[in-house]
Amino acid sequence: xxxxxxxxxxxxxxxxxxxxxxxxxxxxxxxxxxxxxxxxxxxxxxxxxxxxxxxxxxxxxxxxxxxxxxxxxxxxxxxxxxxxxxxxxxxxxxxxxxxxxxxxxxx
Amino acid sequence: xxxxxxxxxxxxxxxxxxxxxxxxxxxxxxxxxxxxxxxxxxxxxxxxxxxxxxxxxxxxxxxxxxxxxxxxxxxxxxxxxxxxxxxxxxxxxxxxxxxxxxxxxxxxxxxxxxxxxxxxxxxxx
Numbered sequence: 001x002x003x004x005x006x007x008x009x010x011x012x013x014x015x016x017x018x019x020x021x022x023x024x025x026x027x028x029x030x031x032x033x034x035x036x037x038x039x040x041x042x043x044x045x046x047x048x049x050x051x052x053x054x055x056x057x058x059x060x061x062x063x064x065x066x067x068x069x070x071x072x073x074x075x076x077x078x079x080x081x082x083x084x085x086x087x088x089x090x091x092x093x094x095x096x097x098x099x100x101x102x103x104x105x106x107x
Numbered sequence: 108x109x110x111x112x113x114x115x116x117x118x119x120x121x122x123x124x125x126x127x128x129x130x131x132x133x134x135x136x137x138x139x140x141x142x143x144x145x146x147x148x149x150x151x152x153x154x155x156x157x158x159x160x161x162x163x164x165x166x167x168x169x170x171x172x173x174x175x176x177x178x179x180x181x182x183x184x185x186x187x188x189x190x191x192x193x194x195x196x197x198x199x200x201x202x203x204x205x206x207x208x209x210x211x212x213x214x215x216x217x218x219x220x221x222x223x224x225x226x227x228x229x230x231x232x
Contacts, residue, residue, distance in 0.1 A: 044222035092216035
């Protein structure tokens with residue numbers, strides 16, 4: 001099983017700032033099969049990024065993903081009020097596993 | 108627009124079997140070559156993939172749950188279902204149905220592009 005470790009656990013930022021979230025895998029993720037999700041309280045997760053860097057349908061271009069191998073990053077270029085949420089990474093190069101999440105909170 | 112909706116009991120007794128159904132609307136389960144799946148999230152915790160089923164019936168399960176999980180599909184009702192046996196308090200979670208997208212044929216690796224709203228199942232006597 002591939003274990004994903006996300007950092008930091010909590011990110012305190014102000015609207016308009018840049019957010020950088022990290023996801024590190026315990027072994028290489030084949031073919032960059034890495035996805036990112038956003039989850040708000042009481043809601044289901046929403047797919048943001050797949051294939052490490054491809055935005056899902058309808059996702060604003062302030063969200064971008066990068067990385068390969070064992071190190072991946074989600075960047076939100078300028079935080080909007082609706083972006084404060086929990087973000088999860090997920091690998092799907094093998095049996096799917098999720099990271100523990102990073103909470104982006106208003107500073 | 109594809110929509111998924113979970114249904115089933117919100118309370119299950121320890122040692123019994125948890126049963127949930129996901130109804131798909133806005134598309135046919137069998138008209139496209141898609142998988143259908145289940146994911147859960149214990150209160151205040153992270154996400155765990157349970158398993159995925161192809162419209163024809165072939166399945167992939169999380170190895171840690173495989174001995175207790177059965178996922179089936181009913182194309183006539185446009186539904187798929189989850190059964191989790193011998194439940195304990197550790198199985199208390201919000202259960203989501205979702206549409207998995209397979210990384211490559213036969214890999215068993217999926218990401219999830221459509222999700223139901225989720226249903227809380229509590230295991231308690």
